Amino acid sequence: MSETDNTVDIVPIRRPVRWHIFVFMLPALIVYSAVMVLPLIETLRLSLYNTVDGQPAFVGLANFKVLFGDARWARDFWNALVNNLIFFAIHMCVQNPIGVALAALLSVPKLRGVAFYRTAMFLPTLLSFVIVGFIWKLILSPIWGVAPWMLDLIGLKFLFAPWLGKSGSALIAVSLISNWQYIGIPMMLIYAALLSIPEEVIEAAECDGITGWAQFWKIKLPLILPAIGIISILTFVGNFNAFDLVYTVQGALAGPDMSTDILGTLLYRTFFGFQLQLGDRSMGATIATVMFLIILAGVSLYLFVIQRRMRRYQF
Amino acid sequence: MGSLQLKSIRKTYGTHEVLKGIDLEVKDGEFVIFVGPSGCGKSTLLRSIAGLEDVTSGAVVINGRDETLTPPAKRGIAMVFQSYALYPHLTVKDNMGLGLKQAGTAKDEIDKRVGKASGMLSLEPYLARRPAELSGGQRQRVAIGRAIVREPELFLFDEPLSNLDAALRVQTRLEIARLHRSLKATMIYVTHDQVEAMTLADKIVVLNAGAIEQIGSPMELYKRPANVFVAGFIGSPQMNFIAAEKVGDHSAKTIGVRPEHLTLSREQGTWVAKVVHVEHLGADTIIYLESDQCGLLTARLFGEHQYEPDEIVYATPDQAHVHRFDVDDQAIR
Amino acid sequence: MGSLQLKSIRKTYGTHEVLKGIDLEVKDGEFVIFVGPSGCGKSTLLRSIAGLEDVTSGAVVINGRDETLTPPAKRGIAMVFQSYALYPHLTVKDNMGLGLKQAGTAKDEIDKRVGKASGMLSLEPYLARRPAELSGGQRQRVAIGRAIVREPELFLFDEPLSNLDAALRVQTRLEIARLHRSLKATMIYVTHDQVEAMTLADKIVVLNAGAIEQIGSPMELYKRPANVFVAGFIGSPQMNFIAAEKVGDHSAKTIGVRPEHLTLSREQGTWVAKVVHVEHLGADTIIYLESDQCGLLTARLFGEHQYEPDEIVYATPDQAHVHRFDVDDQAIR
Amino acid sequence: ADVTLTVESWRNDDLQIWQEKIIPAFEAKNPGIKIVFSPTAPTEYNASLNAKLDAGSAGDIITCRPFDASLELFNKKQLADITSLPGMENFSPVAKAAWSTDDGKSTFCVPMASVIHGFIYNKDAFDKLGISVPKTQDEFYAALDKIKADGTYIPLAMGTKDLWEAATMGYQNIGPNYWKGEDGRAALIAGKQKLTDADWVKPYEELAKWKPYLGDGFEAQTYSDSQNLFTLGRAAIYPAGSWEIALFNSQAQFKMGAFPPPVPKAGDTGYISDHPDIGVALNAKSTHAEEAKKFLSWVASPEFADIYANSLPGFFSLNSSPVKMSDPLAQEFVSWRGPYKSTVRSTYQILSRGTPNLENETWVESANVINGTDTPAVAAKKLQDGLDSWYKPAK
Amino acid sequence: MSKARTSPIRTGLVHLALGAYTLVALFPVFLTIVNSFKDRASIFREPLMIPTPSTFSLVGYQTVLGQGDFATYFQNSFIVTIVSILLVLLFGAMAAFALSEYRFRGNMLLGLYMAIGIMIPIRLGTVAILQGMVAAGLVNTLTALILVYTAQGIPLAIFILSEFMRTVSDDLKNAGRIDGLSEYAIFFRLVLPLVRPAMATVAVFTMIPIWNDLWFPLILAPSEATKTVTLGSQIFIGQFVTNWNAVLAALSLAILPILVLYVIFSRQLIRGITSGAVK
Numbered sequence A: 001m002s003e004t005d006n007t008v009d010i011v012p013i014r015r016p017v018r019w020h021i022f023v024f025m026l027p028a029l030i031v032y033s034a035v036m037v038l039p040l041i042e043t044l045r046l047s048l049y050n051t052v053d054g055q056p057a058f059v060g061l062a063n064f065k066v067l068f069g070d071a072r073w074a075r076d077f078w079n080a081l082v083n084n085l086i087f088f089a090i091h092m093c094v095q096n097p098i099g100v101a102l103a104a105l106l107s108v109p110k111l112r113g114v115a116f117y118r119t120a121m122f123l124p125t126l127l128s129f130v131i132v133g134f135i136w137k138l139i140l141s142p143i144w145g146v147a148p149w150m151l152d153l154i155g156l157k158f159l160f161a162p163w164l165g166k167s168g169s170a171l172i173a174v175s176l177i178s179n180w181q182y183i184g185i186p187m188m189l190i191y192a193a194l195l196s197i198p199e200e201v202i203e204a205a206e207c208d209g210i211t212g213w214a215q216f217w218k219i220k221l222p223l224i225l226p227a228i229g230i231i232s233i234l235t236f237v238g239n240f241n242a243f244d245l246v247y248t249v250q251g252a253l254a255g256p257d258m259s260t261d262i263l264g265t266l267l268y269r270t271f272f273g274f275q276l277q278l279g280d281r282s283m284g285a286t287i288a289t290v291m292f293l294i295i296l297a298g299v300s301l302y303l304f305v306i307q308r309r310m311r312r313y314q315f
Numbered sequence B, C: 001m002g003s004l005q006l007k008s009i010r011k012t013y014g015t016h017e018v019l020k021g022i023d024l025e026v027k028d029g030e031f032v033i034f035v036g037p038s039g040c041g042k043s044t045l046l047r048s049i050a051g052l053e054d055v056t057s058g059a060v061v062i063n064g065r066d067e068t069l070t071p072p073a074k075r076g077i078a079m080v081f082q083s084y085a086l087y088p089h090l091t092v093k094d095n096m097g098l099g100l101k102q103a104g105t106a107k108d109e110i111d112k113r114v115g116k117a118s119g120m121l122s123l124e125p126y127l128a129r130r131p132a133e134l135s136g137g138q139r140q141r142v143a144i145g146r147a148i149v150r151e152p153e154l155f156l157f158d159e160p161l162s163n164l165d166a167a168l169r170v171q172t173r174l175e176i177a178r179l180h181r182s183l184k185a186t187m188i189y190v191t192h193d194q195v196e197a198m199t200l201a202d203k204i205v206v207l208n209a210g211a212i213e214q215i216g217s218p219m220e221l222y223k224r225p226a227n228v229f230v231a232g233f234i235g236s237p238q239m240n241f242i243a244a245e246k247v248g249d250h251s252a253k254t255i256g257v258r259p260e261h262l263t264l265s266r267e268q269g270t271w272v273a274k275v276v277h278v279e280h281l282g283a284d285t286i287i288y289l290e291s292d293q294c295g296l297l298t299a300r301l302f303g304e305h306q307y308e309p310d311e312i313v314y315a316t317p318d319q320a321h322v323h324r325f326d327v328d329d330q331a332i333r
Numbered sequence D: 001a002d003v004t005l006t007v008e009s010w011r012n013d014d015l016q017i018w019q020e021k022i023i024p025a026f027e028a029k030n031p032g033i034k035i036v037f038s039p040t041a042p043t044e045y046n047a048s049l050n051a052k053l054d055a056g057s058a059g060d061i062i063t064c065r066p067f068d069a070s071l072e073l074f075n076k077k078q079l080a081d082i083t084s085l086p087g088m089e090n091f092s093p094v095a096k097a098a099w100s101t102d103d104g105k106s107t108f109c110v111p112m113a114s115v116i117h118g119f120i121y122n123k124d125a126f127d128k129l130g131i132s133v134p135k136t137q138d139e140f141y142a143a144l145d146k147i148k149a150d151g152t153y154i155p156l157a158m159g160t161k162d163l164w165e166a167a168t169m170g171y172q173n174i175g176p177n178y179w180k181g182e183d184g185r186a187a188l189i190a191g192k193q194k195l196t197d198a199d200w201v202k203p204y205e206e207l208a209k210w211k212p213y214l215g216d217g218f219e220a221q222t223y224s225d226s227q228n229l230f231t232l233g234r235a236a237i238y239p240a241g242s243w244e245i246a247l248f249n250s251q252a253q254f255k256m257g258a259f260p261p262p263v264p265k266a267g268d269t270g271y272i273s274d275h276p277d278i279g280v281a282l283n284a285k286s287t288h289a290e291e292a293k294k295f296l297s298w299v300a301s302p303e304f305a306d307i308y309a310n311s312l313p314g315f316f317s318l319n320s321s322p323v324k325m326s327d328p329l330a331q332e333f334v335s336w337r338g339p340y341k342s343t344v345r346s347t348y349q350i351l352s353r354g355t356p357n358l359e360n361e362t363w364v365e366s367a368n369v370i371n372g373t374d375t376p377a378v379a380a381k382k383l384q385d386g387l388d389s390w391y392k393p394a395k
Numbered sequence E: 001m002s003k004a005r006t007s008p009i010r011t012g013l014v015h016l017a018l019g020a021y022t023l024v025a026l027f028p029v030f031l032t033i034v035n036s037f038k039d040r041a042s043i044f045r046e047p048l049m050i051p052t053p054s055t056f057s058l059v060g061y062q063t064v065l066g067q068g069d070f071a072t073y074f075q076n077s078f079i080v081t082i083v084s085i086l087l088v089l090l091f092g093a094m095a096a097f098a099l100s101e102y103r104f105r106g107n108m109l110l111g112l113y114m115a116i117g118i119m120i121p122i123r124l125g126t127v128a129i130l131q132g133m134v135a136a137g138l139v140n141t142l143t144a145l146i147l148v149y150t151a152q153g154i155p156l157a158i159f160i161l162s163e164f165m166r167t168v169s170d171d172l173k174n175a176g177r178i179d180g181l182s183e184y185a186i187f188f189r190l191v192l193p194l195v196r197p198a199m200a201t202v203a204v205f206t207m208i209p210i211w212n213d214l215w216f217p218l219i220l221a222p223s224e225a226t227k228t229v230t231l232g233s234q235i236f237i238g239q240f241v242t243n244w245n246a247v248l249a250a251l252s253l254a255i256l257p258i259l260v261l262y263v264i265f266s267r268q269l270i271r272g273i274t275s276g277a278v279k
C-alpha cells in the first residue's frame, strides 16, 4: 500500500511532451465536446437573450434580473430551491447511509446469497420512471392502496394519510420513493470500494480486536471515504438535476400547490413549456444557468477543496 | 496463560493440501520458531492459529479451550504479518495504538506503551507519518510495534525482521527476546534466518511441505537432525552430503558433514579435492571444493584464508561430527 | 553497455531530504551493492536510477547518456521491487512474460525464458497461480523471475531475497551471481544481508542517512572501514568499540575490534571480563561479555564452546586487526 | 415512388383508429400517398415537437393543440397558412377560432374535434336511490347528500392529485354557468371583468362545497383512480369530459347517463364548455406540401368527420355538416349544443400567453380550493394578481 | 458450517437485515410484475392479489406484442445500450487515466470541464443536438443515439473511474514501466483489469439511463426501424386513457434484458479483486 497525496506538487523537471496524455484524452474530449458541451453552451447562451419585439436580442443580465427581481419568478425559484435542498437532505440522510450500510453488510466475508441480495436491491434502480411512478402511486393510493391495507393489517390504519396529496408530506414521500429507487447506486459504488480494501488489512484489524461495527467505522470507512465523497457529489448533482420522478409522480406542476416543485421541474416547465404554457427558452436557459452555477459551486467545492484534502490509499 | 495445542490441523486450498495434519504442543511461555522452505505452509499455519484461516480439519486449543471456531479477536493474540498489513490511513502512532484504544485502554497508558515500543524500535521520528511515507524496514517495525503494544499472551510473528539491516536486526531480536522474558508470553515465530532461529527459540519446528519434520531445541536440531531434510535445512552453508558407499561406509546410505566440520590442509587429509570458488566473508571463508570421490564439498573456515581456485587441497571430516543416514534418509543413531 | 553515473543526486520529500547528493560511478558489468540502515534511502536511490522517482536535482547518466528525464520504460532496466509489485490479475507465468510479450518477443522464446527462470527459482508448480495464492517467498521469487527473463543491461534489485529461507537464499544468490557472469549485465543490489553483500559484490556502497559513507570492495570495507559507522555496519555481530583512553591508547579516540578477532581464555589475556550471555549457533558461538575496563564486548568463536554466564574470562584482541578512529570517528591509518 | 407523409400527434389513444380506419380510407382514395401516424406520449408532445420543428426534422402533418400553443408555431412560421385550403369552408369561424390568428384573418389548422364537459352518472345507482337527474345547483347537492347518506357510493368521483382534474372537470365544467359563457370570457379578455369578480369567484365557492362528497383520500386520488372508481361502480357521479365516453362504454358494467352542469337557479340560461381540442396543420418545411394539402383537405371533408366522430365517440366534429353519431351517450352530450350556450375554456385564449401561466395557476388553485388550502377569494386573488402581472388588456 | 470468522448469530443478523431490505426493494417490483398479468379492473381493484384464473389476463402482453415490432425495439435498445456502454467505458477510462495518472498543467480544469456534463441536463441541448444530427444526416439512426449517450455517459465515467484509478498502486504501474510497458500498455493491461469493479459499476450506472431514456429516441430516432423499447412502450400512455396493462407488460419485459446486463456486469465486480498485489 502506498498513498498519493495530491497536495504535494512535485516540481516537474522539463519533461518531453507526453503525447499519450493527448491520445488518452482525445476521444472523450471530442465526443463530449461536440455532442454535449457545445449544444449546452448554445443553450446557456440563450440566457443572455430574449425576445424583444418579436426578435431575439441580446439583453445582458436582464433575464437574471427578472428571475430574481420579479416577485413571482423569485417565489417559484426560491420555493423550488428550498424544496430541492430538502430533497437533497433526505437523500443524504436516508439513501446514502442505508446504501453504505447495505454495501457493508454485503461485503461481510463468506456470506451466502450475496449475488441475490445485490441483484434484488439493485432492481428498483433498473426500473423506468414510468413504472416507479405508477407502482408507488398505486401502493400509496388511498383507494386501491397496498399501504393502507397493510397498515390495516397491523392495526395502524389511522396512521395512513394520502401522503402524495398533502402539501405537508408530498415532498417527503416523493423523496423517499426516489431513495427507494436509487439506493442501488451508493450501494454499488461503496461495495466496489469495499472490495478493493486488501484482505490483510482487515485481518490485521481482526487480530487487533477491531471487529464488526468498530472495524467498519475505524478501518473501512476511512478507506472508502473517497467513494463516499463521490456518492455525495453524485447525489448532489443528481438531486439538483432531478426531474423525472417528480414529473411522473406529481405531474409537471409538482403538486399539490407546488409543494414538490424542485429546480428540475421548474426548469423543464419553463424551458419546454407545459400544457398551455409555452416553452420560454430564454428564461429556461436562465434558470438552467443558475442551476448550473449552483451545481458548479458544489462540484468545485468538492474538486478543489474536499477531493484535494482527501487522502487516497493505494492498495 | 498462553499454552497452545494443535491437533492434526489440515488445510486444503481447493485440491491442494497445504497443511497435512500438524500436531504440536506449545507450553505456556515457550518461544517456538517455525522454519521451513518457502511455501511449506508456515504462514498458513500461523494464520490458522490466529483464526484467520478456517482449518479444513483439526482443532486449535488455546489454554486448554478448543478455540477452533473462536474469531481471531477473541483469541487474545497479536500477529505481525509477513506483508505488514498496516492501516494505510493511520499514522504510525495510531497504527500502534488502535487496538488498545479499541480495548478501552486509558490514553496515558496507550501513549506510554506506544512510546516504549517506538523507542525500542527506533521509530520515534516517524510517529506522525503514514505507512506510505515509510521505507520497507520502517513499515516492518511498525508492524512489530503494533503487535507488542498489545501485550497479549500469545504472539504470532511472521518473518518480522526480514527487511531489517543487520544491526537493527540484532537489536530488534534482542528486544523480542527481552519482551519474551518480561511478558512471559508465548511466542510463535516464523523466520528463515538461521541466527534468529538458533538464538531465540526454545523449540524449533521444522516444516516441510505441510508436515512437521522434526521438533527440538536449536542445538538438538543442529547436532542430531532426525533426517536428511532437517540436516540440510539447519545450518548455513548447508551440510555436505556424500554417498556413503563412495567413501567406503556400507552401514549407511548417506553421510553428512557440516562445512564447519571439515578441516583443510594443503599437505594431507582424508579426501583430495580441487578448490572451485572461495568466498571471503571477513570473519569466515567459505571454500567450495570439487572432489572426485565425494562430489561437491563446502568447507567453512574461521577467519581469513588464502586459497586460490584450482589449488589441490585435502579435506578431513571431524569424525565426531559425521552424520549418517539410512536409505529412508532417516538418521542412524 | 551498462555503465551508470550518478551526479549529486538529491531528493526531498517535502522538507525531508532523503538523498543528500549522491555521486557514484558504476562501470559496465559491475555488481554494486547498496547497504545501509533501514530508512537511509537505498530504495529511493534505486527508484531514482530507475526513473520512478523524479529527483529533485542531479543527473542520472546511463551509458554516457543523460537519462534523467527518460521514462523508465526506455532506460533498458529491470527491477525487483521491495514490495514485489506483482500484477495481481496475471498468473505467475504472465507476470514474468508480460514485459517480453510487450516487447514483441516470439512466443516460444518467451516460454523458453520463463521456463528457464522458473526452473532456476523453483517456481514451476506455481506457474498457473495468481500472486494472491502464493506464499511470501514465492511472490518474491516471481518478482525476481520477472526481472531476469528480460535480460536487460542494468538490473536493480531491492532486497530480493529477504523472504527466502536459507537454502533457497544461497541457491538464488548463486543463480544471481551466475546470471551476472553470463549476461555480463550491470547489477545494482540492495540488501541488508551481510553474506549476500560480501559474496556478491564487486563494490559495496555504504549509505547512511542519505549520504555515502564509503565505497569499496567487500574485503576493503571489512578490513579498512573508513569510519566508525562503516566499521560498525559491516560485520555481524557488530564490531566492539572501546573508548581508547580506557585501554591506555591516547593516539585515538576509539578503538574497534571485531568479535571474531577476540580470543578468549580462562587463564590469561588482555582484558578481564565476565560472561553475560552465550548464544550457540552451532557453527559458531557468540559470547557476550561485560568488562569493567571496556564495557560490553562480543566475542565470536568458531565451533562450539561451553561458557557459562558469570564465568570470568580473559579476552585478547588480535593486534593485527585492531581499528583505530579519531575524534571525528574517521579511521586512523 | 410513393410519398410518405408523417403525422405528428399526441393522440396515442387514436393509433388504432388511424391505422384501421382513417389511413386506409385516405390511401384508398389517394394512391401514391402513404400516411404514417406517429404519436408521442402527450406529456412529451409539445417539447419534442418544438425541438423537431426547430431543427427541421418534424413530420409533414402536425396535430395542433388549440389556441396559443399552435399560434406560436404559426408565428414562428413553422406552420403553413391554410386559410384558403380547399375544405376549410366546411368550418364556421367559431370552429376555426382556436386555430386562427387573433384577428381571425389566417387559419393554420384544420379543426378536427371538440370536447364537451358535463357529468356522467351511474344510472343504476340513481335508480336504486331514487334520484332524478339534477337540473339546478340545489338539486345537485340534494342528490349528492342523498348518495352520501346512503353510503353505497362515493358521491363524486374526482381527485385533486393530478390538479388538472380539479380545474378541467370541476372549474371549467361548472364555471360557464356563473361567468355566463362567452360573455364573461370576452369581458375578462377585454379587461372588463376580473377573476376576483363575484361571477368568477362563484365557481370556486361551489367547488369548495364538493369536498365532503369526494372519496377518502381524494387529495392523492389520480385521474385514473377517478375513472376506475366510477367505472367499477363505486362512485355515482363523475364530473366528465365527453372524451371519456369510449372508455366508459367499454369498462362500465352498468347503465350510464349524462347531465350538463346544473344551473344556479331554475330557469337560468345554461352554458356548456364545448371546447375545440384537436386540429391538424401543415409543417411549413414539409417537402411534400402538395400531398400534405391533399390530406388536409380530406381531413376537412365530411367523410373524415364521420369516420372520426363515430370511431371516437366524445370527440365531436367541428365540421358544419352534421355527423350522425350512433353512441347514445355521445348523442346526449351533443344534444346540449342547442339548448345550452357553448363556450370554450376560459383560460385558453390569450390569457395563458404570459408567465405566470393562467391555466397552470388555475390547476393549482382549483386543487387548493377543493383541498381547503386556499379559500375561493384567496384563490381568485392569486389568479388575478398573476394575470395582472403581465396581461394589460387596455393596451 | 460454522467458521472462526463468521459467527452464526452475526451471519443470521446480517441475513435478516439484508432480507428485510430485499423485501422492501422487491415488493413493488413484484407488484409490477404480478399486475402485468391481470386485467385492468383487477389491477386497480386488488393490486395485491396474485392473478387468479378470473383475473389472469395476458391482454397487456398481447397488446404489446401485437403493437409494433417489439423484437426490433429490443434489438435497437440492446445495440444502443451496449455500444454506448462500450464507448463510454473505453473513452471514459482513457480520459480518467490521463486525469488521474499524470500531473500536467490544467489537469484540474480539464477535470472540471469534463464534469460539466453531469451538471446540466443534456436535454437542454436538444435543439442544437438535433440540428447537428440533421446536418450530419444521422436523424433516425442508432448512431445518433449512441453518440448522444456516449457523450452523456462520459462525464460520470470519468468522475468515478478516476477516483478508483487513484487507488491502483504506483509500484504496480512502475513495475510495468520498468517492464518496458508503454503508457498505453499500462493502461490496457494493468490498470483496466485492476479497476474492473469500478468499470462494472460505471457500466451499470451508464446503462440505466440509456435503457430507460425516452427523450432522445423520441427526438432523434422515432422511426419504426430505430425505436427503442421504452419509446415503444410510450405508445400505451395516452392523453386520457393509459393502457396500464400494456405499459406494465412492456416495461416488465424491458426489465429482463437490463437485468441480465446488470447481472453480467456485477459479476465483474467480484472477479476483479486485487488483494495480494503488493505487500
Ligand SMILES: Nc1ncnc2c1ncn2[C@@H]1O[C@H](COP(=O)(O)OP(=O)(O)OP(=O)(O)O)[C@@H](O)[C@H]1O
Residues within 6 Å of the ligand: B132, B133, B134, B135, B136, B137, B138, B163, B165, C013, C016, C018, C036, C037, C038, C039, C040, C041, C042, C043, C044, C045, C082
Ligand atoms: N513518500 C514519502 N514521504 C516522506 N518520506 C518518505 C516517503 N517515502 C520514503 N520516505 C522516507 O525516506 C527515507 C528513505 O526511504 P527508503 O525507502 O529509500 O529507505 P530504505 O533505505 O530503502 O530503507 P529499508 O531498508 O527499510 O527499505 C525513509 O526515512 C522514509 O521514511
Ligand SMILES: Nc1ncnc2c1ncn2[C@@H]1O[C@H](COP(=O)(O)OP(=O)(O)OP(=O)(O)O)[C@@H](O)[C@H]1O
Residues within 6 Å of the ligand: B013, B016, B018, B036, B037, B038, B039, B040, B041, B042, B043, B044, B045, B082, C126, C132, C133, C134, C135, C136, C137, C138, C163, C165
Ligand atoms: N489462496 C491460496 N490458494 C492456493 N494456494 C495457496 C493459497 N495461499 C497459499 N497457497 C499455497 O500454500 C502454500 C503455503 O503457503 P504459505 O504462505 O503458508 O507458505 P510459507 O511457508 O509462509 O512460505 P514463505 O516462507 O515463502 O512465506 C504455498 O505453496 C502457497 O503457494
Ligand SMILES: [Mg+2]
Residues within 6 Å of the ligand: B042, B043, B044, B082, B158, C135, C136, C137
Ligand atoms: Mg509466509
Ligand SMILES: [Mg+2]
Residues within 6 Å of the ligand: B135, B136, B137, C042, C043, C044, C082, C158
Ligand atoms: Mg527499501
